Amino acid sequence: MVLANVHLRHMETSLRLGRYALDRGETPVACIFVHTPTDRIVAYGMNDTNRSLTGVAHAEFMGIDQIREFVGSFELADFFEDITLYVTVEPCIMCASALKQLGIGKVVFGAGNERFGGNGTVLRINSDTCTIGRSYVSFPGVLRREAIMLLRYFYVKSNERAPKPRTKGERSLDKNNFPPINWQDYLERDAFVNEFGQDKEEHYYNETDWTEDILWDVIDKPQFTVIEELEAARHASGLWFKNKKIKH
Amino acid sequence: MVKKSLNPVKIDYKKCIVENRLLQIRNDKIVDLADPLKVWTLEINAKDSKKVVDFIRRTMQPNDPVPLMHIKRIKKADIQKKTLRVVLCSVEMIREKQCVISLLKQLGPNFQYNNLNDTHFVPRQAAPTKELVLEWSDKYWPLSWYGNPNDQILNDYTFDMNAIKLLLEQIAIKATEELNSGNCYPIVSLFVDPKDIENPIIAVDRRTNTDFTILEHSIMSGIKAVAEKESKRREQVAKRVKKDTGSVYLCSDFDVYTTHEPCSMCSMALIHSRIKRCIFVQPMPKTGCLKTESGNNYCMHNNRNLNSKYEVFQWIGSEYPVPQIPEDTCC
Numbered sequence: 001m002v003l004a005n006v007h008l009r010h011m012e013t014s015l016r017l018g019r020y021a022l023d024r025g026e027t028p029v030a031c032i033f034v035h036t037p038t039d040r041i042v043a044y045g046m047n048d049t050n051r052s053l054t055g056v057a058h059a060e061f062m063g064i065d066q067i068r069e070f071v072g073s074f075e076l077a078d079f080f081e082d083i084t085l086y087v088t089v090e091p092c093i094m095c096a097s098a099l100k101q102l103g104i105g106k107v108v109f110g111a112g113n114e115r116f117g118g119n120g121t122v123l124r125i126n127s128d129t130c131t132i133g134r135s136y137v138s139f140p141g142v143l144r145r146e147a148i149m150l151l152r153y154f155y156v157k158s159n160e161r162a163p164k165p166r167t168k169g170e171r172s173l174d175k176n177n178f179p180p181i182n183w184q185d186y187l188e189r190d191a192f193v194n195e196f197g198q199d200k201e202e203h204y205y206n207e208t209d210w211t212e213d214i215l216w217d218v219i220d221k222p223q224f225t226v227i228e229e230l231e232a233a234r235h236a237s238g239l240w241f242k243n244k245k246i247k248h
Numbered sequence: 249m250v251k252k253s254l255n256p257v258k259i260d261y262k263k264c265i266v267e268n269r270l271l272q273i274r275n276d277k278i279v280d281l282a283d284p285l286k287v288w289t290l291e292i293n294a295k296d297s298k299k300v301v302d303f304i305r306r307t308m309q310p311n312d313p314v315p316l317m318h319i320k321r322i323k324k325a326d327i328q329k330k331t332l333r334v335v336l337c338s339v340e341m342i343r344e345k346q347c348v349i350s351l352l353k354q355l356g357p358n359f360q361y362n363n364l365n366d367t368h369f370v371p372r373q374a375a376p377t378k379e380l381v382l383e384w385s386d387k388y389w390p391l392s393w394y395g396n397p398n399d400q401i402l403n404d405y406t407f408d409m410n411a412i413k414l415l416l417e418q419i420a421i422k423a424t425e426e427l428n429s430g431n432c433y434p435i436v437s438l439f440v441d442p443k444d445i446e447n448p449i450i451a452v453d454r455r456t457n458t459d460f461t462i463l464e465h466s467i468m469s470g471i472k473a474v475a476e477k478e479s480k481r482r483e484q485v486a487k488r489v490k491k492d493t494g495s496v497y498l499c500s501d502f503d504v505y506t507t508h509e510p511c512s513m514c515s516m517a518l519i520h521s522r523i524k525r526c527i528f529v530q531p532m533p534k535t536g537c538l539k540t541e542s543g544n545n546y547c548m549h550n551n552r553n554l555n556s557k558y559e560v561f562q563w564i565g566s567e568y569p570v571p572q573i574p575e576d577t578c579c
Contacts, residue, residue: 130543
């Protein structure tokens with residue numbers, strides 16, 4: 001199986017969950033945790049700062065809590081080694097650190113996080129020495145424009161609600177222009193080609209996205225069923241994991 | 249704000265130590281970097297200077313995310329033509345030229361200006377020495393000198409030394425108790441709500457507790473406890489059991505006391521939580537993320553790439569010994 005296609009399929013699911021969060025007034029950042037050897041979705045998460053009243057209830061932490069429902073604390077390290085996280089926006093420094101301390105296998109994300117990104121945009125927590133854990137590889141830019149568009153929808157919405165519109169920049173919705181992606185900030189050419197395919201190489205140097213058309217269908221339609229689908233998937237994974245333990 | 253000479257708190261401005269005990273922690277590597285910032289400037293007639301300066305004070309200065317108190321707003325542009333060049337605001341406040349032009353319309357239809365552009369740079373921060381003021385004024389834009397800006401910062405902070413000592417004593421005692429009761433991670437944090445200083449929240453590291461994960465550091469645990477308390481308070485207010493004293497937003501303006509220097513996750517969590525100040529006792533040279541020389545030199549609370557920040561102090565007295573833990577522990 002070509003990895004690029006696997007990444008696209010899972011990121012599409014995360015984006016649908018992002019759209020779901022947007023329709024509920026939350027920041028549209030969402031993720032799923034995939035058990036790579038079996039390709040199963042084991043957990044999902046979206047930003048939950050409004051309900052939880054904390055500034056730390058990021059999507060990643062919600063997913064980690066879900067995993068804890070099925071995986072005991074002593075098995076966590078082994079379990080996380082096989083996990084790939086698909087998150088629409090680069091994990092912040094706090095989440096990047098949490099993922100490293102847990103020993104996650106791999107991270108795939110859409111848009112870079114200009115303010116707080118911990119996988120290469122602001123700091124490189126995933127490969128530093130002061131955060132104790134296992135260093136992990138992180139692949140940026142998968143369905144990046146879709147993730148950026150969800151954030152733009154959110155900011156236009158929240159500016160409409162703001163009592164005093166901000167002067168900072170224009171808040172009208174731009175659907176055509178996207179900043180270039182500097183792949184070299186995040187990974188070497190070889191890693192890029194290995195992960196996404198030789199045919200994508202030119203994008204590495206041109207700083208462009210390697211998908212053709214934006215998946216407007218995914219981000220523009222309300223996603224009524226995504227939660228049910230993800231709940232079903234994670235419960236099935238939980239049962240499977242418990243059964244596997246019993247057999248051992 | 250008191251005058252330096254009238255401040256009852258004893259401050260060593262050179263070593264940045266308060267009352268011989270609290271060492272101010274900041275990023276030593278960036279104090280003498282100008283970090284040039286693009287600003288919008290325009291040329292005006294000298295006769296309009298008062299009107300423009302008033303406009304800047306009223307409309308621009310209060311909204312600018314970069315406080316440009318250290319720069320002179322005006323410099324001479326052309327002596328013959330009696331024109332001046334004025335700094336309007338940073339490009340971080342307004343990115344689009346069109347927005348600047350529409351704001352300038354507030355100065356009336358007869359107001360004339362030329363050469364509005366964003367090609368000038370000013371140092372983002374005030375210079376720490378008079379020599380650097382001269383150097384940066386020459387290189388970028390004329391600056392004012394009011395003394396080392398950090399002296400004023402230190403002088404403006406408030407310190408209730410008695411309260412600080414009591415709280416540090418509490419976390420030191422609690423950490424020893426944790427150690428004695430078998431917690432291999434005797435790390436303790438305490439959260440003080442400025443609106444409810446009588447009832448601080450104390451949190452311990454629970455990473456070995458099987459109900460939690462290795463991420464249950466004392467700071468993460470404390471942040472969640474603050475939210476639980478607020479959630480309960482809101483319930484009681486809704487049921488009219490309690491009078492509404494105003495809601496608590498995250499850990500906004502909280503003081504956080506902690507036994508060991510926080511790791512990358514926790515030091516960032518404190519930014520997300522909008523705390524005001526963190527005081528820690530034991531530096532963690534390998535895993536810490538606040539001191540300049542700790543870990544990977546992140547100085548999370550004072551990192552130029554992270555515009556949110558909080559104050560940090562290290563207690564350098566020996567009054568509150570905390571348990572030693574292995575150097576590769578993230579706290």
